[in-house]
Amino acid sequence: MDYIKEKTPPVREDRLRVCNAYGGSCPVLVKQSRKGCINGLRRSFSQTQGCQLNLSLASLNTFRDTVIIVHGPVGCGGSNVSSAGSVKTFKKLRDPQAQGLIWLSTNLGEADVIRGGETAVQEAVFYAEQEFRPEIIMVVNSCVPALIGDDLDGLLAELQPQVHARLAPVHCEGFKSRIMASAYDAVYHGILRNLTAPPERDKSVILDETEEFRCKLRKSRTVNLLNVSSMSRADELELSRLLQALGLTVNILPHFAHPEQFKEATEAALNISICATHDDYFVEHLRDLFGIPFILNTIPIGVKNTNKWILDIAGHFGLEEQAKQLISRENAELEEAIAPFRPQFQGKRVLACAGEIRVIATAEMLQYLGMEVIGLRAYHYDQFADNLLDDLANREKIPINVATGQPFEQANLIEKLKPDVYLGHVNNNGWAARHGLPVLPIFQQSNNYMGYNGTFEVARRLARILRNPAFNRNLSQNNDQPYFDHWFKEEPFSYIDGNVILEGDR
Template sequence: MSFFELKEPPRREDRLKACIADGAALGELACRRMRCCQPDGERTFTQNSICLLLPALGTMNSIPNSVVLMHGGLGCGSSSHGGNAAVRAGNNQRWGVVKDGTWLSTGLTETDVIGGGETKLAAAIIEADRRYKPAVIFVVASCVPGIIGDDVESIAEQVRSEVQAKILPVHCEGFKTKIWATAYDAVYHAIGRTLLPAAAEKNDAEKSVHTVNLMNMSSMGRGDEVELERLLKALKLDVNVFPVFADPENMRRMTQADLSVSTCPTHDDYMLNHLQEKYGIPFIIRHMPIGIENTGKWLRDVAGFFNIGDQAEELIAAEEAELYAALEPLKPMFAGKKAFVSAGEFRALSTAILLAELGFEVAGIRAFHHDEFAVVEYEKLIRLTGKDYPLNIANCQPFEEANLLKRLKPDVFLGHLNGNGTAAKLGITTHVIYNVGLQYVGYRGAYELARRLYRQLSNPRFNRSLSRFTHLPYQESWYKENPFKYIKVAGGETDE
């Protein structure tokens, strides 16, 4: 039975045996294929985490002509305010319109928790449709309805005849999973169950030729989309970008393509399997096109499917020659510099590979979780660097990261914007590893990242000065401990 026949997607802990806790040398973890990584009960002490609602909202708010209706407490969904700048910029870059995301809340109270919030949800769906006349209403179940038993699917079905919009129930009950990458499955599940079938029936005769579905589940900004479109169009291929900022009315094109290709296997496998099972569209999910080698492998895979390998080799050779020439004056700055990388698993590993290609010494990696898709990336890193260094699987545990950074003393730290504070307070040069306004992907992305790092390493004074006046909240005794002290291993003991 397809997962899409279920009301909600399975947890990644169950579907992929994904896990969020391990720490050791890269080679050791790669050799045992993460068998000791723990999906649940992962630490005897944990500092913090992230709810899967956060990445889900980033995608849903990007869909044009949509309303995101949060069913939960008023605070659930408030992160949409912080993410709205990216929504406005993305709409402007793709559609030439500066438009905010539209999100509402049923604002469940203590009374609703006791008596149930289904009546309030039904009224809110009808009002959202009347007020905004959207093409799509995402009805998002947060923790509260999951606990009290509100049936968002039944309510959506009950009011369906009273609204014009498509109603897409999305299950983001944060307490159900610690792998917040499950958020991507939740959004894809809603789109695949409700939106794509109607579009496919309506446009079954519009089968495209030589068209690639380019998956972007918040994997890259518009500049990176343009770079991959440029490379694919150089191979005479048409491109559909899906799902961020994709017009719901045009999502039918996803069901008519010849091939789907992932830009981040962590994000895309759930939908790629569905597109193949239901619509017969084959897919490629092997590499993330960050870095010189990975971009070439990514292009060769696509070209191999269409039997245009010779054209791809000509393109790759020309692009690499131009890139290597552009990088030549920058690389002396990177020689001997140590880098630490922190991000979602595939982005962290592919960025580490790019840093090694630029001449950095990779000193350590922190990945937010681990699943089967990254095994090949670990093997690439070991082959490319020929060294062992710490790998930390951690869903936002800054105390472990601080310990590692104190030991490793990297020259530069690449992490997400809200995760660079620990390194910055230690005086380490920091650079954001993902920002929708910057380029990271493809050959241009490799050059742009190198150029930005060159500028920052040329003048690292800001974070060095910052470290003189700010301090981390950990005792000196912690830095002498094993950074992975509180991680449980397969036998149930801590990793001391």
């Protein structure tokens, strides 16, 4: 993999086996994925679609000592308003002196579409430098300047000698990709091209000694723990606790990181991903550019996957015995802690919705707790989920819907499957609540979800909402569904072209 020489990263449709439209059985999806037959799946009707620019901003807004400039109409940064409070709160958990979210817009109008928006970028950069004195200024390119041909990289290269802040363009134009997760590649592309640099080497070291020096460096105990979008502060503390129990030093990035941490990232012995959907672009480039190996096999959610995650990391450092002892202690303590909840979970049927890696690992965790997983919804699907889905128990009986948004498919699926509880991200939970289902957020910045403590927290919270589901039940009895009754009589995936329907995996 070597895309860093290019100004813009490739979209995931061009780089991976990927789709965001599928409905059918898990084994059929894995089979189609491995044959390379999922890229062409489309919907003849689509109700909603995520934008990679908004997802890029969700990551960039967390960087400390950084100003974000959204190059485009002012509405393209509108989502920042809703995140300003939480960003400030969670920045200060890492650094009490950190500032809140600072973002500007070039506010392009109709005249700028004709004349070009480069002057607006220049004015915004100089204003940000003079007013805030940040370490980094990230300039996010939206659809409009990309369509009219603004040379963002060339302009920032000209401005760089005139400002102290490091200027970094991020190309995340929403129209380029159907796969919203392309945003992670866009953010990492901007980091790799502008915020990381090779470690400085002593020029007096002769060539034969250089490789020995690099080898010693890689045997150090510092690891990069990557936390894009799926890790709360509580998760960071839990995973750091487990890694530190193996004697490792943890550098956490990119979310809520300081610019200096991106430079330090090039000196680590190992890059540890919690989700291949987020991190494959970054870790493969760090391996190719700086020789840093990586762990990318699973996500530490639930007992099975957390055990595997720890063993994979320990194997790199030759710490297998210490890891097995740690796992044995943690598993025993967790089993004792969740035993009181198990009777309440027996027979409960669950529908879960999240990113592909997270939702599969969550399904394994729910099965461990004694619940029955009757359906999955993933925002998109790519090759990194094949092995995880292959290992999921009872996968032959579990339908999976791949969809970014598409609440009309979710509503139909809920009516067909009749789950007892729904796990999903906040933007989908409201739709599920209208059906009267108890809902549990699958991720929140204030909750622990990963590692062994995360499994206990999920069990504790699930038990609480199952004990008292009255609010959502009353909500469903006093609100009408936004869809006609005849839609619920149709197949939930009938608008996915070339798709295998729910009962059609014969």
